[in-house]
Amino acid sequence: MIDDEGEFRARFEELREEESRFAPRFCVARPRRRLAPRRLAAVAAALILLVLVVVISVRSRRTTFSASDRAAVRSIAAWHPPTEFLLRTPGSEILLTTPVIPDVHSMKGGL
Amino acid sequence: MNRAELEQQLEELHPASFAWALGCCGRDRGNAEEVLQETYLKILDGKARFDGRSALKTWLFAVIRRTAAAHRRFGWLRALRFVAHDGGDVADDGESAEQRLVHSERTAALLRGIRSLAPRQREVIELVFYHDMTIEQSAEVIGVSLGTARVHYQRGKERLRAALLREGSR
Amino acid sequence: MKASLLLILLLSPFALFAQQPAPPQPDNDPMGRYLIPPELVMSQSEQIGLTEKQRATIKAEVQKMQAKFLDAQWDMQEQTSKMTQLLQQTPIDEAKVLELADKIMSYERDIKRVHLALLVRIKNSLTAEQIARLEAVRRGK
Numbered sequence: 293m294i295d296d297e298g299e300f301r302a303r304f305e306e307l308r309e310e311e312s313r314f315a316p317r318f319c320v321a322r323p324r325r326r327l328a329p330r331r332l333a334a335v336a337a338a339l340i341l342l343v344l345v346v347v348i349s350v351r352s353r354r355t356t357f358s359a360s361d362r363a364a365v366r367s368i369a370a371w372h373p374p375t376e377f378l379l380r381t382p383g384s385e386i387l388l389t390t391p392v393i394p395d396v397h398s399m400k401g402g403l
Numbered sequence: 404m405n406r407a408e409l410e411q412q413l414e415e416l417h418p419a420s421f422a423w424a425l426g427c428c429g430r431d432r433g434n435a436e437e438v439l440q441e442t443y444l445k446i447l448d449g450k451a452r453f454d455g456r457s458a459l460k461t462w463l464f465a466v467i468r469r470t471a472a473a474h475r476r477f478g479w480l481r482a483l484r485f486v487a488h489d490g491g492d493v494a495d496d497g498e499s500a501e502q503r504l505v506h507s508e509r510t511a512a513l514l515r516g517i518r519s520l521a522p523r524q525r526e527v528i529e530l531v532f533y534h535d536m537t538i539e540q541s542a543e544v545i546g547v548s549l550g551t552a553r554v555h556y557q558r559g560k561e562r563l564r565a566a567l568l569r570e571g572s573r
Numbered sequence: 574m575k576a577s578l579l580l581i582l583l584l585s586p587f588a589l590f591a592q593q594p595a596p597p598q599p600d601n602d603p604m605g606r607y608l609i610p611p612e613l614v615m616s617q618s619e620q621i622g623l624t625e626k627q628r629a630t631i632k633a634e635v636q637k638m639q640a641k642f643l644d645a646q647w648d649m650q651e652q653t654s655k656m657t658q659l660l661q662q663t664p665i666d667e668a669k670v671l672e673l674a675d676k677i678m679s680y681e682r683d684i685k686r687v688h689l690a691l692l693v694r695i696k697n698s699l700t701a702e703q704i705a706r707l708e709a710v711r712r713g714k
């Protein structure tokens with residue numbers, strides 16, 4: 293996680309230096325705009341239409357589960373508490389595995 | 404803070420504000436300049452008031468972001484030429500060569516990677532890495548909880564890393 | 574009888590009666606067996622006919638969980654770094670280690686709680702029929 297950050301910071305620093313050349317001089321200009329009065333009714337009608345389109349498109353959009361959602365549930369399911377080691381007793385791996393009994397006849401010297 | 408002090412602070416933050424406005428406007432220089440002007444006027448006319456609860460830069464960036472969102476919503480109005488500028492000039496037909504920023508190939512690759520992010524991821528990543536904000540400050544700017552901002556940050560880094568790896572393999 | 578074979582035969586009963594639990598299999602999992610893995614719900618969402626409302630609920634809960642999970646991991650990471658440093662000292666400061674362990678285990682508890690809450694809320698959002706279908710898929714795997 294931390295390793296990326298150095299790389300990202302360096303790349304963004306390059307971007308910042310390039311874009312700093314394009315910053316305009318600071319000034320506060322006051323543009324005057326007026327809405328063309330004869331078109332007000334057309335603007336209102338277009339706005340109503342836009343709202344209807346947005347509402348319809350939002351309603352018909354289907355919620356899907358993204359790769360990020362799946363990754364999120366996998367990550368918490370796979371999480372191991374740092375203190376988990378406290379529940380493991382020393383040599384427990386021996387107790388968890390089935391011992392292999394050697395073939396008597398293949399043992400040198402017999403029993 | 405009186406008007407003169409406020410204006411001075413805005414001037415000091417102007418390069419960073421312009422860069423953030425660029426980010427909020429898809430790197431369209433013309434729109435970024437308009438958004439910044441609208442923001443400054445809002446603030447100096449008292450329509451957006453700084454109450455001192457956060458750092459000035461954090462608050463200012465939040466105002467720029469909201470102004471850019473409103474600017475985008477009514478962009479179609481300007482494109483349809485319903486809004487007339489004083490003097491009869493109509494809105495721009497499109498981006499002119501002067502409005503396009505010229506970037507090196509390396510930063511162009513970074514910008515392509517940034518554009519591949521979801522909007523909130525892009526915002527948090529830019530605020531943290533471009534503007535040196537903490538994740539907590541970025542959460543304030545975009546108006547989400549710290550936990551949510553951390554999610555956007557984590558996912559944004561993963562996607563950006565993947566995008567830059569793809570760029571590197573070109 | 575050879576000594577090694579005698580030793581293996583003597584130890585084998587302990588393998589059968591070992592107190593150390595193996596990782597639980599689904600059918601042997603005393604609690605987990607009653608909850609549905611979210612990934613299964615997502616992968617079977619079409620087959621069980623998940624409604625838009627259910628999808629939205631589950632997605633919102635997953636995102637809430639992830640935010641809290643990341644928060645807890647973030648805060649815990651600082652404490653575990655301190656712990657590893659303490660454990661490398663000679664002698665180890667028992668009081669400080671136990672104090673830190675309490676903090677770490679508190680974050681662990683929070684994460685388990687968040688995960689459990691997610692599993693419960695997801696199951697509560699499903700119908701009985703959907704649960705039955707998912708459990709059938711789970712048994713079939």
